[in-house]
Amino acid sequence: MIKAKWWIYQIGIPLVLLYAFPWFFNNAHTIHVAQTFLITYIVIVGLNLLVGLSNQLSLGHVGFYAIGAYSSAILTMTVGLNFFVSILISGLIAAVFGAIVALLSLRAKGPYLAMVTIAFGELISIIANRWVNVTGGPAGIKTSVPSLFGFELGQIQYMWFIGLLAIIFTAGATNIFRGRFGRTFTAFGNSEVASEVLGINVRNWKILAFSVSAFLAGVGGGLFAFQNQFISSTTFELNLSIMFLIAVIIGGSGTKIGPIIGTAVIIGLPQFLHNFVDYHLMIFGGILLIALILLPDGIVGAFTKLSYFKKFSSKKVNTDLGILHDDRKATIDLPDGINGKLLELKNISMHFGGLKAIDDVEIEVLGGTVHGIIGPNGSGKSTTVNVLSGVYMPTGGNLLWKGKDITKYAPHGIAQEGITRTFQNLQLFEDMSVLQNVMVGFHRHFKTGFLKNLLYLGQVSKEERYYAQKAYDLLRIVGLEERAHEKASDLPYGEQRLVEIARGLALKPDLLILDEPAAGASPKEIEKIMDVIQRLKNAGLSIILVEHHMDIVMNVCDYITVLDFGKKICEGTPETIQNDPRVIEAYLGGEEVNQLVAGTRSIG
Numbered sequence: 001m002i003k004a005k006w007w008i009y010q011i012g013i014p015l016v017l018l019y020a021f022p023w024f025f026n027n028a029h030t031i032h033v034a035q036t037f038l039i040t041y042i043v044i045v046g047l048n049l050l051v052g053l054s055n056q057l058s059l060g061h062v063g064f065y066a067i068g069a070y071s072s073a074i075l076t077m078t079v080g081l082n083f084f085v086s087i088l089i090s091g092l093i094a095a096v097f098g099a100i101v102a103l104l105s106l107r108a109k110g111p112y113l114a115m116v117t118i119a120f121g122e123l124i125s126i127i128a129n130r131w132v133n134v135t136g137g138p139a140g141i142k143t144s145v146p147s148l149f150g151f152e153l154g155q156i157q158y159m160w161f162i163g164l165l166a167i168i169f170t171a172g173a174t175n176i177f178r179g180r181f182g183r184t185f186t187a188f189g190n191s192e193v194a195s196e197v198l199g200i201n202v203r204n205w206k207i208l209a210f211s212v213s214a215f216l217a218g219v220g221g222g223l224f225a226f227q228n229q230f231i232s233s234t235t236f237e238l239n240l241s242i243m244f245l246i247a248v249i250i251g252g253s254g255t256k257i258g259p260i261i262g263t264a265v266i267i268g269l270p271q272f273l274h275n276f277v278d279y280h281l282m283i284f285g286g287i288l289l290i291a292l293i294l295l296p297d298g299i300v301g302a303f304t305k306l307s308y309f310k311k312f313s314s315k316k317v318n319t320d321l322g323i324l325h326d327d328r329k330a331t332i333d334l335p336d337g338i339n340g341k342l343l344e345l346k347n348i349s350m351h352f353g354g355l356k357a358i359d360d361v362e363i364e365v366l367g368g369t370v371h372g373i374i375g376p377n378g379s380g381k382s383t384t385v386n387v388l389s390g391v392y393m394p395t396g397g398n399l400l401w402k403g404k405d406i407t408k409y410a411p412h413g414i415a416q417e418g419i420t421r422t423f424q425n426l427q428l429f430e431d432m433s434v435l436q437n438v439m440v441g442f443h444r445h446f447k448t449g450f451l452k453n454l455l456y457l458g459q460v461s462k463e464e465r466y467y468a469q470k471a472y473d474l475l476r477i478v479g480l481e482e483r484a485h486e487k488a489s490d491l492p493y494g495e496q497r498l499v500e501i502a503r504g505l506a507l508k509p510d511l512l513i514l515d516e517p518a519a520g521a522s523p524k525e526i527e528k529i530m531d532v533i534q535r536l537k538n539a540g541l542s543i544i545l546v547e548h549h550m551d552i553v554m555n556v557c558d559y560i561t562v563l564d565f566g567k568k569i570c571e572g573t574p575e576t577i578q579n580d581p582r583v584i585e586a587y588l589g590g591e592e593v594n595q596l597v598a599g600t601r602s603i604g
């Protein structure tokens with residue numbers, strides 16, 4: 001449920017400020033600047049969701065802005081729609097273009113993504129310039145004075161109108177920030193592969209992030225079209241996209257109040273510099289450069305580092321979920337045990353060009369067992385895990401899950417089936433708290449949709465609190481409840497591995513694949529990790545364990561498959577494996593051979 005405090009800060013105070021603004025600044029120039037501020041702010045709120053949360057760099061937002069501006073102008077002037085309706089439709093049209101850009105740039109990241117978006121912005125800019133019949137080109141086209149319900153909106157009323165929309169969109173964005181949508185945006189922005197193995201269809205979520213962001217840019221453009229009753233293609237150039245991005249970064253990318261500050265800087269600074277009009281761009285550029293070097297986390301980021309402001313920090317992590325610190329026994333919520341064949345690898349091969357990372361491997365994993373996969377370095381263990389989790393599609397053979405062929409499933413599809421994994425090279429969501437990391441694991445269990453989250457209905461906060469409690473319980477199981485609100489990347493290595501295990505458990509998996517869960521951990525941490533695996537085994541969870549520490553393998557595995565040079569060389573119980581000369585030979589010269597021969601001694 002939304003609290004009274006939220007209404008006061010999010011709606012009440014902004015409304016009063018908006019209404020009172022003309023009492024203090026009642027001249028045409030200031031009102032015009034305020035309008036520009038509010039329009040730009042709406043665009044920045046959307047860009048902040050895309051860049052700040054999802055880490056998708058866009059330098060093409062001017063394209064969505066232009067699409068919004070021309071669509072609303074044409075829908076109003078040519079089609080004859082009401083200006084407000086046309087602005088909303090323009091937002092939707094821009095959102096469709098957002099989805100297209102997302103689809104076109106699915107595999108592009110960082111600078112490559114920036115290039116794709118620049119190309120899109122430039123394309124729209126060229127069309128605006130050249131398609132003179134429709135856009136009027138540089139000479140521009142006229143729009144009308146905006147009117148609502150038959151009343152023409154004067155300059156002040158139009159500012160109030162834009163402000164009202166800005167307040168509504170801010171409230172929506174804040175709700176996205178604090179719920180599972182913001183969390184999912186942040187998750188795939190941090191690690192796409194980890195998001196996928198937790199059941200998140202990253203492609204669809206990217207499309208959503210781009211569409212939402214483009215919608216707000218489109219609405220901003222639509223509002224701009226009626227600000228001066230005139231638009232021209234000269235407005236829609238790359239430098240505007242750059243200004244939008246600078247506002248996000250300088251304000252504090254991914255923070256809730258960053259957009260206000262960033263917009264104030266890019267709109268306000270030129271006002272103060274008007275006396276130096278000849279040097280204006282140079283001074284502006286210089287100030288921005290210095291600010292970016294000195295304040296890499298933006299203005300909000302710099303302030304939140306000061307202890308006084310820490311409590312106001314809103315950077316990505318929402319930790320105010322009212323967790324119960326009770327003494328109940330935390331229980332592991334696992335699916336009903338499955339007997340018999342759970343997973344079958346039938347003649348699975350994974351060849352990279354001429355290299356046979358795994359070749360014609362047959363493995364059967366039985367329900368309720370811990371199945372170890374071992375082998376010397378480079379024997380194909382990680383490749384097997386990548387095939388099992390859908391990260392690689394095998395070049396040969398079939399993967400059967402409870403008898404169903406899942407060979408061609410994407411990682412999120414495999415996760416939806418109930419298989420998840422941890423990573424040898426940790427893949428935590430570094431911008432999130434430990435608790436939030438685990439909450440992402442519940443992805444496939446969340447029921448509320450986008451609109452409900454946008455409005456943050458009672459159902460949403462109930463669901464959030466429910467899963468926060470469950471996440472907290474999982475952290476108690478792995479002994480990390482004290483760390484719940486710490487940033488995941490601040491934890492020691494071994495504890496980060498436990499967070500990944502807790503996050504995987506949140507999926508309520510039928511099969512959990514642990515890829516070298518003890519790698520890089522200290523002996524004390526290894527003991528903790530082994531204890532957790534043992535308890536999961538006792539609770540009946542089916543596990544595939546890839547591990548170099550023979551002590552762990554021999555202690556907890558029911559059955560072991562040994563790989564060497566991509567081939568299965570031996571399979572059986574720990575005792576069988578330990579005494580098999582082929583295994584000893586495969587490991588000969590490696591440091592594990594002593595452990596292997598020593599048998600099931602415990603760690604300590």
Ligand SMILES: Nc1ncnc2c1ncn2[C@@H]1O[C@H](COP(=O)(O)OP(=O)(O)OP(=O)(O)O)[C@@H](O)[C@H]1O
Pocket residue numbers: 352355356357375376377378379380381382383384
């Ligand atoms: N994406 C890839 N492209 C090309 N070769 C690869 C790729 N992934 C793995 N390999 C190669 O496949 C072989 C098996 O590697 P894999 O990482 O599966 O072994 P591993 O048993 O997990 O080794 P380690 O114990 O060192 O983690 C190695 O020769 C590796 O170089």
